[in-house]
Amino acid sequence: MRTHGTLVKWNDERGFGFIAPAQGSDELFVHVSAFRRGGARPQVNELVSFEIRIKPDGKREAINVMRAGEGSRPPGHRRSARDAAAPRSGLLGSALSIAAVAAIGWVGYDRYFAGRGVMPAPMAESVGADGVSDSRRASPASSAEFSPADSRSGPTFVCDGRIHCSQMNSCEEARFFVRHCPNTKMDGDGDGQPCESEC
CATH class of the missing domain: 2.40.50.140 (Nucleic acid-binding proteins)
Incomplete structure (x- = not known):
């Protein structure tokens, strides 16, 4: 009482x-x-x-x-450590949810543009050993190099960041990457023929 x-x-x-x-x-x-x-x-x-x-x-x-001014509380009630940590765990859960949504959005964005062969432009203009500038490598292929007929007759490849011969599935894919994708490391002598020991 x-x-x-x-x-x-x-x-x-x-x-x-x-x-x-x-x-x-x-x-x-x-x-x-x-x-x-x-x-x-x-x-x-x-x-x-x-x-x-x-x-x-x-x-x-x-x-x-x-x-005076305090509300009633159940007899013997003590705030547990779990109750005290609840606001912090709620904030942590919200932060993790936001991070997960951002990561999913980034992956979707990256795949959307990679599927269209869009690559980011290089930061500075430089010329490789083969005399071709990075901007030309990053730019879409000309009609002489890659025509609509080519895309209909053979498999379609996409610049997706791979740069080494060991990452290629075929010589045809390696040739596409050397001609159309920036910063590849498959044509050491600059003759346009990638992966000489394998292709």
């Missing part, structure tokens, strides 16, 4: 004090843990409401102390 009283003594260093019940009975011991966490420190002459518990030694103490 909840009753009211006044905090008449308080030792802040040791975290306990005494409450004088409004009915005029003996003062009750109260420990700091009986107050709600996160509030201001208890003050002498503060009006409080509380429940009374009889300890095993027969002495009475105040528990579940509430101050």
Whole structure:
């Protein structure tokens, strides 16, 4: 049963004090843990409401102390470590969800443009060992090099970032990459014939 009283003594260093019940009975011991966490420190002459518990030694103490303006809480309620961590785990979950959506979006964007043979332009103009500039390598093939008839008659290859012979599936694919894709490392002597030892 909840009753009211006044905090008449308080030792802040040791975290306990005494409450004088409004009915005029003996003062009750109260420990700091009986107050709600996160509030201001208890003050002498503060009006409080509380429940009374009889300890095993027969002495009475105040528990579940509430101050003016505080809502009720279930008896013996203590905020668990899991409750305290809930807001942080919610933020972490939201951040991970946003990161996952961004990653999926990036993969979709990359595949969409890679499927159309679009490659990013090089940062600076440079000329390779074969005398062909990087911008020419990155630019779409001319009609003489790669005509619509070629795409109908044979397999279609896409510049997808592969640059070494070991990554190619056929000599035809390697030739396409050397002619149409930037920064390949398959034509060391610059004669236009890739992967000389294999093709």
